[in-house]
Amino acid sequence: MLPKGRDIIDWLIQKYNVSEEESLHVGGMLVKYGYIYPLKEPRSLVLRPDESPYRFQVSRSSPIQYVYLDTIYLAKKNIRKQGELMEYEKERYSVLHKRINHTWDFVVMQAREQLRASKQRRKADRIVLECQEQAYWLINRPPPGVHNVLDVGLERPNNFSARVTLVSGFIAFIYFLFVKYSEQYLNHDPIMQGCLPSNPWISDDTAHWTMNADMVPTPTRLRVERWSFSFMELLEDSMGRREFMTYLEKEFSAENLCFWQACEDVRHGESSRIVEKVEDIYKNFLAPGAARWVNIDSKTMDKTLEGIRHPHRFVMDDAQMHIYFLMKKDSYPRYLKSDLYKNMLAKAIVPQETKKSVFPFMRRQRHSSPSPAQAATQAEDGQAKGAGQADIDRIFVITEINRRTQLRCLS
Amino acid sequence: MFYLDFLIVILCFKPFRCRSLPAQRKYMRSPLIPEMATQEVQLNETLAHLKTESETLKSKLEEERAKLHDVELHQVAEKVEGLGQFVMKTRRTLKGHGNKVLCMDWCKDKRRIVSSSQDGKVIVWDAFTTNKEHAVTMPCTWVMACAYAPSGCAVACGGLDNKCSVYPLSLDKNENLAAKKKSVAMHTNYLSACSFTNSDMQILTSSGDGTCALWDVESGQLLQSFHGHAADVLCLDLAPSETGNTFVSGGCDKKANVWDMRSGQCIQSFETHESDINSVRYYPSGDAFASGSDDATCRLYDLRADREVAIYSKESIIFGVSSVDFSLSGRLLFGGYNDYTINVWDVLKGTRVSILFGHENRVSTLRVSPDGTAFSTGSWDHTLRVCDDCYFFIGIKYNQNLCTFNFTPCAPDKPPLSLTATHLPKYSNLKKHIYRST
Numbered sequence: 043m044l045p046k047g048r049d050i051i052d053w054l055i056q057k058y059n060v061s062e063e064e065s066l067h068v069g070g071m072l073v074k075y076g077y078i079y080p081l082k083e084p085r086s087l088v089l090r091p092d093e094s095p096y097r098f099q100v101s102r103s104s105p106i107q108y109v110y111l112d113t114i115y116l117a118k119k120n121i122r123k124q125g126e127l128m129e130y131e132k133e134r135y136s137v138l139h140k141r142i143n144h145t146w147d148f149v150v151m152q153a154r155e156q157l158r159a160s161k162q163r164r165k166a167d168r169i170v171l172e173c174q175e176q177a178y179w180l181i182n183r184p185p186p187g188v189h190n191v192l193d194v195g196l197e198r199p200n201n202f203s204a205r206v207t208l209v210s211g212f213i214a215f216i217y218f219l220f221v222k223y224s225e226q227y228l229n230h231d232p233i234m235q236g237c238l239p240s241n242p243w244i245s246d247d248t249a250h251w252t253m254n255a256d257m258v259p260t261p262t263r264l265r266v267e268r269w270s271f272s273f274m275e276l277l278e279d280s281m282g283r284r285e286f287m288t289y290l291e292k293e294f295s296a297e298n299l300c301f302w303q304a305c306e307d308v309r310h311g312e313s314s315r316i317v318e319k320v321e322d323i324y325k326n327f328l329a330p331g332a333a334r335w336v337n338i339d340s341k342t343m344d345k346t347l348e349g350i351r352h353p354h355r356f357v358m359d360d361a362q363m364h365i366y367f368l369m370k371k372d373s374y375p376r377y378l379k380s381d382l383y384k385n386m387l388a389k390a391i392v393p394q395e396t397k398k399s400v401f402p403f404m405r406r407q408r409h410s411s412p413s414p415a416q417a418a419t420q421a422e423d424g425q426a427k428g429a430g431q432a433d434i435d436r437i438f439v440i441t442e443i444n445r446r447t448q449l450r451c452l453s
Numbered sequence: 454m455f456y457l458d459f460l461i462v463i464l465c466f467k468p469f470r471c472r473s474l475p476a477q478r479k480y481m482r483s484p485l486i487p488e489m490a491t492q493e494v495q496l497n498e499t500l501a502h503l504k505t506e507s508e509t510l511k512s513k514l515e516e517e518r519a520k521l522h523d524v525e526l527h528q529v530a531e532k533v534e535g536l537g538q539f540v541m542k543t544r545r546t547l548k549g550h551g552n553k554v555l556c557m558d559w560c561k562d563k564r565r566i567v568s569s570s571q572d573g574k575v576i577v578w579d580a581f582t583t584n585k586e587h588a589v590t591m592p593c594t595w596v597m598a599c600a601y602a603p604s605g606c607a608v609a610c611g612g613l614d615n616k617c618s619v620y621p622l623s624l625d626k627n628e629n630l631a632a633k634k635k636s637v638a639m640h641t642n643y644l645s646a647c648s649f650t651n652s653d654m655q656i657l658t659s660s661g662d663g664t665c666a667l668w669d670v671e672s673g674q675l676l677q678s679f680h681g682h683a684a685d686v687l688c689l690d691l692a693p694s695e696t697g698n699t700f701v702s703g704g705c706d707k708k709a710n711v712w713d714m715r716s717g718q719c720i721q722s723f724e725t726h727e728s729d730i731n732s733v734r735y736y737p738s739g740d741a742f743a744s745g746s747d748d749a750t751c752r753l754y755d756l757r758a759d760r761e762v763a764i765y766s767k768e769s770i771i772f773g774v775s776s777v778d779f780s781l782s783g784r785l786l787f788g789g790y791n792d793y794t795i796n797v798w799d800v801l802k803g804t805r806v807s808i809l810f811g812h813e814n815r816v817s818t819l820r821v822s823p824d825g826t827a828f829s830t831g832s833w834d835h836t837l838r839v840c841d842d843c844y845f846f847i848g849i850k851y852n853q854n855l856c857t858f859n860f861t862p863c864a865p866d867k868p869p870l871s872l873t874a875t876h877l878p879k880y881s882n883l884k885k886h887i888y889r890s891t
Contacts, residue, residue: 162716164698216758217529220783221801223738224533227782232826233842234784242564242581243544243827243841250826251563274695310652313669355676356715366695408582414562414605415622 045097045215047090050078053218066091079177081170087177093375097170098215113138115179117153130186165342165360166367226271230264238262238393245396246408253393256280263390270378273370285386289377297334298365298373301327305362309355320353328361338364511724526753526763530801536784539797539807544827545839547578549585554831555612556646556818558601563824567608568837569596575610577622580829580839589620589630598647598658609637609656611644617658619670638668645687650714657700657714659686665702667714679712681719688732694739701742703730709744709754723754725761732776736800737783743800745774751788751798765798767805776818781825789816789830795840811838 045053047069054065069089072078073096080086081095089096116135120127127135160168229235242248253262261281269276269285276282283299290296304327308319327336328346338346342360349357377383552572559566564581573594577587593614600609602619611617617638620630638644642661649656650667655676659665665679665686684705692699699720703709709730711721728747735742741755741762750766751774765786772792779786785806786798793815797807814833821828827841 213758213760213762214524214529216755217524217526217762220526220736220741221530221533224782224784224801227737228784230825231780231782231784232824233780233821233828234782236842237826241826241841243839248581251824254824274693306651310650310654312654312671313674314671359715410579410582410584411562411564413565413579413586413622413624414560416624 045095045219047080047092047094047096049219049222050089050096050215051091053215056218057214062091074181076177076181079173081173084173084176085180087180097174112179112183114153114156115175117150118157121150121153121157128185130183134183165363230268238395240396247396248409248411249393249396253391260389260391261386263387263392266383266387266390269383273374276374276377285382286373286377289380289382290373292382293373293376295373297327297336298369300334301336302362302365302369305358305365308358309362313355316355317353320350320357323358324350336361336365337368526801527803533801535802536799536806540843541795541797541807541809541840542843543811543838544841545580545583547580547583547837547839548835549576549578550574550835550837552835553814553833554817554835554837555595555597556599556610557820557829557831557837558599558608559820559822559829560601560605561603561823562605563822563826565601565605566829566837567599567601567610568818568831569599569610569612570835571595575599575608575620577608578837580837587622587630589634591618595643598644600647600649600656602649602653603651604653607653609647609649611638611647611658613643615640615642615644615660617644617647617656617668619656635670635673637670637673638666640664640666642685645685646689648689648691650691657689657691659689659702659704661685663704665689665700665712677714677717679710679717679719681710681712681722682706682708687730690733690735690742692735692739693737701733701735703733703744703746705729707746709733709742711756721756721759723761725752726750728773731774734778737779737781743777743779743786745777745788747773749773749790751777751786753786753800763800763803765803765805767796770796772815775816776820778819778821778828780821780828787819787821787828789819789832791815793832793834795819795830809840811840812836 050069050072051062051065054060054069055062058065058068060068066089069078073080073087073089076087078089078096078098080088080090081097112134116127116131116138119131120135160171163171232241237250239249239253240247242250252258254265258281265279265281269279269282276286287296287299290299301323304319304323308316308323311319324347326332326334328338328343328350329335338361342364346358346361547566547568550568550570550572551574552570554568554570557566557568564579565586566578566580567575568578569575569591571594573591573596575589575591575596576585578585587608589608589610591610591612591614593612596610596612598609598611598617602608605622607619607621609617609619616636619635619637621633621635623630623633637656638647638658640658640660640662642663644658644660646659647656654670656668656670657665658668663680663682663684663686665682666675667677667679668674669676679702682702682704686702686704689700689702692701698714699711700714701709701711707724707726707728707730709723709726710719712718713720726744726746726748727750730744730746732745733742734744736753740757741753743751743753745751749770749772750764752761752765753763754760755762765788770790770792772790774788774790776789777786779800784800786800788796788798790796793810793812795809795812795816796805797809798804799806812830812832812834816830816832818831819828822839827839829837829839831837
């Protein structure tokens with residue numbers, strides 16, 4: 043749960059009891075001074091009051107470390123993109139070289155190590171670290187002509203740093219996120235707030251489970267509301283995923299979700315079928331001119347195609363993550379604003395609370411339910427019959443059956 | 454007969470209590486050759502020196518961390534409404550195990566449970582009706598781990614046999630479940646915990662041999678192993694994150710480690726407990742996790758802040774925690790304790806909101822149901838209980854013609870209500886006043 047611009051502003055409003063305008067101003071200063079840095083458009087140090095993700099900057103303490111860190115950063119940049127250092131960076135680099143000439147080899151080795159280690163990190167982590175570094179150096183070594191926010195005029199004896207207070211502010215912010223999470227999910231927690239129409243364990247009535255089953259025609263309101271909490275909530279609910287698929291089909295980007303599901307199948311499916319599944323994915327989603335071609339950036343595409351030559355369980359990870367974040371940033375917010383979602387929310391039912399019987403010893407009959415093991419056998423039979431379907435739909439259909447048998451909840 | 458029981462208990466207890474650093478134990482054996490003896494003394498000194506150095510570094514690190522720790526979770530949560538006292542009640546008691554219940558897991562259908570016990574029995578129950586649906590007898594005793602497959606079609610279990618076996622659940626009454634058993638994991642010491650990942654195809658296990666491992670169910674192949682604990686690993690939990698790639702484990706070395714499933718690396722490590730960590734469970738958002746330990750405390754660790762953020766303890770609680778789990782919203786933390794009780798904590802404020810009695814021996818396992826409607830506990834008293842929150846507690850006093858109904862609400866904002874009537878009220882009148890009865 044990365045803090046979003048909106049979260050930070052809400053937190054400042056609550057913490058300091060100020061107006062939105064003032065919170066925006068204070069927050070903006072925090073970004074300008076580098077205590078918070080944006081993950082989207084890292085060179086634009088502005089606090090946006092929306093869903094843009096931000097992160098708190100790591101505090102870098104001693105001056106000696108500062109020199110080394112600076113050198114390592116420039117060395118990495120130099121190694122990564124030969125000769126792409128800007129003029130002022132080149133000057134700084136040569137100054138540093140003279141200063142720590144005696145440990146130069148160690149520094150370059152460190153830089154190479156960090157580059158190598160960062161390649162092994164997941165793409166999301168790498169992006170965050172790069173943004174973090176870039177933001178830090180943008181502020182601590184601004185390009186010529188850019189206003190240096192760290193200029194404090196003449197040095198004074200009491201220049202105590204506000205840094206420690208702000209790093210502990212980071213901790214307070216995390217606690218704030220805990221509070222926010224609990225509040226958001228409070229109404230969904232049956233032990234805290236009860237559930238409608240009644241808690242099956244107390245009333246012996248399974249209506250609550252029936253109403254929230256997989257294949258209901260109309261979902262409950264709480265369930266539909268939950269889809270708006272996070273993209274993960276929407277995808278984890280099979281009905282939510284079906285609705286999202288319908289929306290994507292209208293937008294002509296349904297192949298993204300199909301691709302993601304197929305990748306999930308590779309990651310969590312049988313080892314023996316990995317090669318076959320990866321081939322199918324390539325044929326349907328990645329090959330040039332494929333029927334359901336997905337739009338992945340060229341770097342990831344090249345890496346994935348290279349990996350497909352020797353397929354393994356995690357070969358689709360990068361591509362899958364790219365498409366996941368694409369849907370999350372783009373299609374998901376639009377889905378929540380769409381008529382499809384709003385209508386679903388409007389027609390969702392709010393069950394009536396059942397009044398309990400007066401005499402607790404008059405117990406209802408507790409009905410048993412079909413075992414999930416039985417349901418799965420039936421699904422398998424159905425799968426065998428449908429073996430003659432077109433290749434293009436096969437992945438999706440089988441994934442759906444697997445998904446249904448895995449996430450089925452029966453009453 | 455009694456002596457026999459005693460003996461069996463001691464024998465069975467031994468591996469369970471076997472929790473010292475294996476490396477150190479090997480080291481204590483003195484060699485026969487004199488040169489090696491001198492070498493050993495030198496190595497011993499180096500070891501001691503390194504140990505003190507690592508302790509100094511650790512305390513320095515804690516000092517630095519403590520400098521930043523000038524605000525507590527409960528301070529930030531001051532403005533949050535308090536919970537008042539909860540009253541928990543047992544809704545179902547599952548009787549059928551002939552011996553100590555050691556582990557349990559919920560099925561995704563929110564009503565079925567699998568449980569395992571000391572005598573090797575693994576039972577699948579429909580907890581709602583309390584009917585037993587399947588029973589398997591394992592070839593070993595002390596089945597300490599069991600898990601339900603996400604599809605609901607299989608269960609995995611293991612214990613002193615050092616293996617994790619998967620049993621597909623068949624509805625054919627005549628079929629012997631044990632016949633279709635599939636051996637998946639192989640460790641060199643007892644199996645302490647197991648869990649399916651997002652599908653039926655992979656299992657994550659932790660063992661007394663100090664490692665965790667990820668296995669492919671179909672082939673029984675080891676996909677990844679996780680080394681880093683210095684002693685037995687007792688528990689694990691998978692992260693509910695978007696990319697689904699990490700899990701946390703807790704062990705006898707007092708450490709809780711967060712691992713990357715793909716690379717096998719330990720990403721983060723937390724060591725603030727004072728004794729073995731018996732149980733770890735992720736906070737519903739996936740950004741934090743709670744742990745329960747033999748030091749009688751539960752602690753909350755945040756992954757973003759990379760530190761412990763809360764301790765849940767009370768002076769009156771001196772027995773270890775065997776298992777922990779969160780309610781659906783993460784506001785409540787349930788802990789099963791070795792003093793036969795269940796304590797319920799307010800995660801944000803750090804206070805205890807409820808204590809539940811009922812078990813007649815230590816609580817060994819506790820899980821909240823997948824939709825959060827109830828929680829289940831298993832105990833050494835051979836039973837499992839499904840418990841829930843009580844909305845009202847009704848006390849009825851009859852005194853000749855006077856009938857007093859006392860309603861003590863469990864919701865924080867509702868005041869207590871007392872009704873007195875000179876005659877037994879009519880059914881319709883009662884209905885109006887009794888709201889959410891027990």
